[in-house]
Amino acid sequence: MKRAEQSGLAETGQGQGQGQGQGQGPVQGQGQGQRPVQSQTGPGQAGLENAAPLEWGEGVRLRSRFVARAVLILLLGASMAALHARGGAVEWLLATVTAAVAFCCIILPYMAVGKITVERSIVDAEGLYDGGDMQVLLTLRLSRPVPFMWLGMSEAIVPGTAQSGKGLKVEYAFLPGFKRVFHIRYSVRGLRRGEFKFNPLQVSAGDMLGLTVRKIEVECPGSLLVHAMAPAGEAFADLPGFRPSAKSSERQPIASLGGQMITAAARASRGGAGPDVRSYIPGDSPRRIDWRAMARGLGMQTRISNAEEAGQLIVLLDTSKSAYGADMRLFDAHVGRAVLVMRQAVREGKSVVVLTTDELELVVRAGERSTLLAAEEKLARLQWGTSPRKPMSQCLSDVVAGMPRGSALICLTAGTKGAGAVARESNASENVFYGAKLAAVRGVKLVLLLSFAETEAAPAEVNWRARLQGTDCSVKALPVPLSYRKQAPAMAELSMTANKEGGALDVSTASS
Incomplete structure (x- = not known):
């Protein structure tokens, strides 16, 4: 299991911080902290200048509702003015409720989110192969609980070059409550050959009414290498220089004299023939020529030695x-x-x-x-x-x-x-x-x-x-199944636990 870790401190209003990341093996790099972003599919860092663009639509973008916030602020001002003018019980109730809603929806998302630490681990990172599966474990740690809010996580796996095919995007949202440590495990099926990189992890936080959405980008660089694998069921034990396999692949050499197909059974039936023969090449030793085959009208053939x-x-x-x-x-x-x-x-x-x-x-x-x-x-x-x-x-x-x-x-x-x-x-x-x-x-x-x-x-x-x-020359056309050609990375499953036990409330499942 390989691991990359990044920690950062988000400040109120600016969302900036500092942190350091570590990596081993295929998951490596050094982070630069976290910062606010403008979209969920940002360009990313960690050496992704040559990375291919993600091949999916952006979908619904989460953002703050500024008009609703302005209306809430006006309503708060009106309730405060009414409280100052009359000071009755109704005015006190209206002002209290409006102030509480404004605090939870506007101030709390900026004030509650503190230091965020993210760790990424890939199970058997050195054993990934084309068509196989990959399991990733994300550990998200908060410095303080964030009740009355929701958290969202978005991670993009992009190909290192434009030729490596499609990427994958994982999104997850949940209600953290009073818990601070969350373990998110997801698996990806249908990997394709090539080198892939992880875009910076994007963490979103917002209030229950959806008036304010904070987006924090956490640098947790990492990469993975998917090894090549032929279509399932193929084997080449009967190729030249290898020990023959139990089942022949039905390749037949194209004879050079008259287009005759010389089979193994025909060679075995010729008395005096060696373990194998080929067409005569000028310069072959006369002692290696199969004279009996020539007498039978099969042309000049040369015995092939084990050497x-x-x-x-x-x-x-x-x-x-x-x-x-x-x-x-x-x-x-x-x-x-x-x-x-x-x-x-x-x-x-x-x-x-x-x-x-x-x-x-x-x-x-x-x-x-x-x-x-x-x-x-x-x-x-x-x-x-x-x-x-x-x-x-x-x-x-x-x-x-x-x-x-x-x-x-x-x-x-x-x-x-x-x-x-x-x-x-x-x-x-x-x-x-x-x-x-x-x-x-x-x-x-x-x-x-x-x-x-x-x-x-x-x-x-x-x-x-x-x-x-x-x-x-021996010729064989090897078919590539449609399932192999259409293979693309996709989400297989996703699960989450909080503080090593279930407890957080899922809001939505992952999407790819």
Whole structure:
């Protein structure tokens, strides 16, 4: 559990004060006290200059009713004048009631609120992941009781960048009575990958008739990091370089001779065949050629040794916005799949290198879990680019050109825009076909994983396989469910206790 704390002293009329905040881990920063604000969705502080705007309407804004206050003051003046002129019992009663109402509605909201201390704790802040839940505990402490008043709390969680999706706003109002310590616990479901920040906490205080509303902003800076996670149910234990899983993903290599699909059963039926074969590449040793398969008319095939299987593993992630059709969730799904590949490699004691089209390089070494955690944090903050430094096709060709024989390259992209132009056959390096053909020549196993919407995955896979016919590239379109694409942070539940026990009266529930 990580905690951030802020305390401040609100003064009558100005609402200014001083305080200090502390933070650890994902919830950190130093506060500047509290001050009056003009709206409930103010710009916020704590390093939010680049934060995205909140994606919700402001709704009903709480504010003081100046006309009603003016009428009450006039009525108080009239009752005092009547009391001075006549001095009867009726005049005394009217003046007393009017003065009491004016005191409770105009003076008490400014005089009663003293020092406010706010603490925020996030349960398991380092274990937040895409699609998971988050629990936040807010502890609000008052220096003195505020009876005959209501208190409101408003907290906004905003994305650190404009690409991190929507934010969330939590609002809660209650009658404090004579209690001074309040514990507000709320949970958020449907988290999305990225870094999020907490806007300054806004505390509102007002009288029972709603004539005066005080708004106090308490600096309690904090942030949280939501790690990437692939759609539920996905696993990649059968990728090149990994131990085969119990259930195949039905990926089939595209043969380079005549478009023939060579299955495992067909290879096993050939006498003298090794554990696996691939198409012949000029320069292969004649002792490794499967002459029996050639005699049966299956073409020249080369046996693959175990040493060649256990080669270098590289993951190439496309970070171009246009490749995903401006669908951020397709990109988030691929980032989560890159994390799955890294974790699988670590479990099997292998090293893996993650590259992006923006020239980001992450190295996860076998047996060094710290490198895995550091890579996951960087991928959690990764954003796509409108103009990457290199196109995906050029990055693919450059990476393949530097890989040794027997290595494996897993390419994560989408190709939702201009897929035909990207994948067509050509001798230029501007398309994926050239990179796939180069991988076959150099003896590099290439796996192309495509991220598509659930309804578009099947036809897209057929299209890409047809366009990459003639290479040893394995192609699979991975569907992204609609529930994953439409996922957005939302309130799950909210509860409050006062002085470690129930006692405060709820006025309204939270809103998001």
